[in-house]
Amino acid sequence: MTSTEAPPVAYLDHAATSPVRPEVIEAMAPFAAERFGNASGSHRMARDARVAVEEARERVAHVLGADPTEIVFTSGGTESDNLAVLGTLADRARSGETIGAVCSAIEHAAVLEPMRAAACGAAAVLGVGAVTLDEVGVSPDGVIDLDRLAEVLGTQTVLVSVMTANNEVGTIQPIQSVADVVRRYAPVAALHTDAVQAAPYVDLAALTGACDLVSVSAHKLGGPKGVGALVVRAPNQLLPLLRGGGQEHERRSGTHDVAGIVGLAAALRVANATRAAEVSRVGALRDRLADALRCAVPNTVETASRSAVLPGHSHLRFAAVEQEELLVLLDRGGVCASAGSACASGAIEPSHVLVAMGVSPDDAGSAIRFSLGHTSTEAEVDQAVDVVANAVARLRR
Numbered sequence: 193m194t195s196t197e198a199p200p201v202a203y204l205d206h207a208a209t210s211p212v213r214p215e216v217i218e219a220m221a222p223f224a225a226e227r228f229g230n231a232s233g234s235h236r237m238a239r240d241a242r243v244a245v246e247e248a249r250e251r252v253a254h255v256l257g258a259d260p261t262e263i264v265f266t267s268g269g270t271e272s273d274n275l276a277v278l279g280t281l282a283d284r285a286r287s288g289e290t291i292g293a294v295c296s297a298i299e300h301a302a303v304l305e306p307m308r309a310a311a312c313g314a315a316a317v318l319g320v321g322a323v324t325l326d327e328v329g330v331s332p333d334g335v336i337d338l339d340r341l342a343e344v345l346g347t348q349t350v351l352v353s354v355m356t357a358n359n360e361v362g363t364i365q366p367i368q369s370v371a372d373v374v375r376r377y378a379p380v381a382a383l384h385t386d387a388v389q390a391a392p393y394v395d396l397a398a399l400t401g402a403c404d405l406v407s408v409s410a411h412k413l414g415g416p417k418g419v420g421a422l423v424v425r426a427p428n429q430l431l432p433l434l435r436g437g438g439q440e441h442e443r444r445s446g447t448h449d450v451a452g453i454v455g456l457a458a459a460l461r462v463a464n465a466t467r468a469a470e471v472s473r474v475g476a477l478r479d480r481l482a483d484a485l486r487c488a489v490p491n492t493v494e495t496a497s498r499s500a501v502l503p504g505h506s507h508l509r510f511a512a513v514e515q516e517e518l519l520v521l522l523d524r525g526g527v528c529a530s531a532g533s534a535c536a537s538g539a540i541e542p543s544h545v546l547v548a549m550g551v552s553p554d555d556a557g558s559a560i561r562f563s564l565g566h567t568s569t570e571a572e573v574d575q576a577v578d579v580v581a582n583a584v585a586r587l588r589r
């Protein structure tokens with residue numbers, strides 16, 4: 193490579209979004225072209241689109257271990273989370289009564305913000321009345337404190353939300369144990385899990401077996417952006433956030449994104465079929481990256497133990513280095529990584545996840561999230577190790 197040539201890209205930001213799989217593009221293509229019907233209509237083009245949506249629903253339900261009637265298609269993880277939180281709280285609101293909501297302190301903003309909006313009265317327009325919110329802390333490894341969870345639950349608790357795996361650090365939560373605690377101490381509560389990050393790596397049907405509501409998003413699975421699903425296990429009810437034409441059995445109005453829904457089903461099918469192999473392949477690549485960086489870069493700290501995190505995540509802290517400066521040098525070297533969640537990138541505030549894990553603000557400011565996925569290769573990992581080692585050495589000089 194000459195000095196003017198752009199370096200090859202080492203894409204290590206799958207937690208932000210994953211490249212679309214070829215099988216997904218192939219499945220979607222006809223619906224972006226000649227099969228353009230509106231699934232809510234009555235003629236042959238509409239029927240064709242509706243059949244495609246219903247076939248996709250069956251496939252999505254199969255992978256998620258749900259009944260097709262329990263699948264609500266949405267515009268992605270953010271909407272699935274908002275619908276789970278606000279839709280449930282609005283459904284359970286009773287005039288004059290205070291209801292309780294509980295979540296972990298490391299939830300994605302798509303759960304935390306609607307929870308906090310409901311608790312401060314900002315969601316009243318949706319019919320959500322008085323709500324108390326408890327945010328349950330985590331261990332230094334980022335795992336929810338189950339004893340504290342049990343303490344805050346009660347008969348007034350109507351909703352508990354604990355993510356399957358964290359987007360920044362990748363920590364996997366003990367969802368079955370969370371479910372056991374919730375069923376015991378908050379018998380009327382609905383349990384929601386945000387499985388957006390975990391979806392490529394965990395058995396989604398087992399999650400659905402333990403929870404009442406499960407959020408997934410296609411673009412973290414090698415599917416298109418802007419489409420996702422929420423599993424709403426019967427007999428749970430929720431009030432819609434979007435009202436209009438009454439699609440999705442009145443739970444989510446809006447013309448179906450037929451191509452996107454078909455893409456979501458294809459992405460879930462491929463992810464499910466390749467899951468076991470990818471867990472070990474991607475996990476080995478992640479170990480190669482983390483081991484090599486710890487060897488090549490002095491004072492590199494792994495934020496959480498590898499046994500506790502998703503196979504694709506490596507969250508590393510490089511002492512005495514400022515993450516934004518490092519990210520600029522990584523980008524110049526062709527390495528795409530991130531400071532944490534995509535939305536928090538560039539923010540001055542330290543990440544709420546790292547704060548909850550007890551990481552100091554200075555250390556939090558030196559953190560980089562490398563996230564690998566279905567397209568990751570050894571060559572990308574080796575390129576990243578070289579570029580990171582040189583960049584950190586340069587910034588420390």
Ligand code: PLP
Pocket residue numbers: 207208267268269270271273300302355357358359386388389409410411418420533534
């Ligand atoms: N939940 C988690 C854990 C995420 O990581 C993300 C996206 O980064 C979302 C929700 C939001 O999903 P979407 O980008 O599909 O709106």
